[in-house]
Amino acid sequence: MSQTTVITVAGDQPYDITIGRSILPMIGDVLPAAARRVLIVHPPTLSAQAEKLRALLGEDRQVLLAEIPDAEQGKRVEVAAFCWQVMGQADFTRTDVVIGFGGGAVTDLAGFVAATWLRGVTLVQVPTTVLGMVDAAVGGKTGINTAEGKNLVGAFWPPRAVVCDLEMLDSLSDNERVAGFAEVVKAGFIWYPEILDIIEADPKAAVDPHSAAFRRCIELAIEMKARVVGEDLREAGLREVLNYGHTLGHAIEHSERYRWRHGAAISVGMVFAAELSRLAGRLPDAVAQRHRDILELLGLPTTYRAGAWPSLLATMQRDKKSRGSMLRFIVLDDIAKPTVLQAPDESLLFAAYQEVAG
Numbered sequence: 001m002s003q004t005t006v007i008t009v010a011g012d013q014p015y016d017i018t019i020g021r022s023i024l025p026m027i028g029d030v031l032p033a034a035a036r037r038v039l040i041v042h043p044p045t046l047s048a049q050a051e052k053l054r055a056l057l058g059e060d061r062q063v064l065l066a067e068i069p070d071a072e073q074g075k076r077v078e079v080a081a082f083c084w085q086v087m088g089q090a091d092f093t094r095t096d097v098v099i100g101f102g103g104g105a106v107t108d109l110a111g112f113v114a115a116t117w118l119r120g121v122t123l124v125q126v127p128t129t130v131l132g133m134v135d136a137a138v139g140g141k142t143g144i145n146t147a148e149g150k151n152l153v154g155a156f157w158p159p160r161a162v163v164c165d166l167e168m169l170d171s172l173s174d175n176e177r178v179a180g181f182a183e184v185v186k187a188g189f190i191w192y193p194e195i196l197d198i199i200e201a202d203p204k205a206a207v208d209p210h211s212a213a214f215r216r217c218i219e220l221a222i223e224m225k226a227r228v229v230g231e232d233l234r235e236a237g238l239r240e241v242l243n244y245g246h247t248l249g250h251a252i253e254h255s256e257r258y259r260w261r262h263g264a265a266i267s268v269g270m271v272f273a274a275e276l277s278r279l280a281g282r283l284p285d286a287v288a289q290r291h292r293d294i295l296e297l298l299g300l301p302t303t304y305r306a307g308a309w310p311s312l313l314a315t316m317q318r319d320k321k322s323r324g325s326m327l328r329f330i331v332l333d334d335i336a337k338p339t340v341l342q343a344p345d346e347s348l349l350f351a352a353y354q355e356v357a358g
Contacts, residue, residue, distance in 0.1 A: 010230035072258035103129035104136030111142030115157030130180025134221035139229035182263030245270030267300035303358030
């Protein structure tokens with residue numbers, strides 16, 4: 001087992017995020033002693049690893065596996081109902097445990113299942129993608145998608161622990177790792193500029209899971225998320241800054257019926273937010289351009305279809321980040337200076353979109 005980094009999320013229900021390589025065996029140590037049943041929620045691609053995890057945990061417990069569809073197809077109420085059925089048939093009690101073992105969609109779904117069964121059972125998150133580690137598995141936000149939009153149904157339910165085994169990232173495709181890195185870039189622009197410097201210095205090393213640069217970027221992004229959600233679990237104030245790039249990004253995901261990777265959509269969303277910041281007179285031109293430069297260095301998209309604006313605007317107006325019919329955007333006054341732009345004029349939004357229309 002490699003050297004580990006432990007980051008603690010503060011708040012009413014504090015918990016630790018452990019980062020390292022080859023640390024899956026520690027999961028048994030973070031489960032409650034009273035837990036007699038464990039449900040491991042996982043995608044098809046992790047079936048073999050889920051079986052190994054079951055063997056690791058199953059000496060004194062009943063460990064069940066719930067294989068769910070990959071990516072956003074797993075975040076549906078029908079999939080949650082399947083998990084509830086498995087738990088009901090196994091007589092899951094409040095002392096038992098749900099483990100989310102997969103990417104961000106899996107940890108979102110597993111968290112929602114844990115939050116709703118018996119009004120809340122213990123949750124342990126084991127993210128296996130970059131996106132899952134730096135974003136979805138940290139912070140207690142859980143949710144599923146509906147036909148009307150992404151994450152409109154959900155609950156706040158902090159995990160008991162998060163275990164980030166960096167070895168799980170070795171088998172990911174380059175595209176998968178890079179897509180997840182959009183959330184790391186976001187952390188650089190809203191909180192830790194060191195991330196941006198690391199990427200600009202050597203973009204290949206930044207996304208190499210064996211490099212020190214990669215681990216540093218991941219740890220900084222997790223540290224940022226932990227600090228923000230530790231102060232504001234329910235998005236009453238500070239946590240809203242994490243939505244940088246997400247208002248348009250979620251609308252793009254919806255437009256694409258979730259066929260786009262989350263990180264790809266958020267990449268375009270961040271360029272849009274930067275241009276909105278610039279056109280509103282808040283952000284220097286050079287910082288807006290730096291968004292494009294860094295995201296393109298990583299191979300992430302920075303444009304979207306020109307004719308999509310009317311449907312994207314309609315989707316954004318239904319977004320959970322709106323207040324009534326009032327749109328709210330996280331924008332930047334400068335690097336590491338996020339703020340809220342409330343009810344911008346539609347002409348300003350349209351002008352900003354023309355800067356990303358391709």
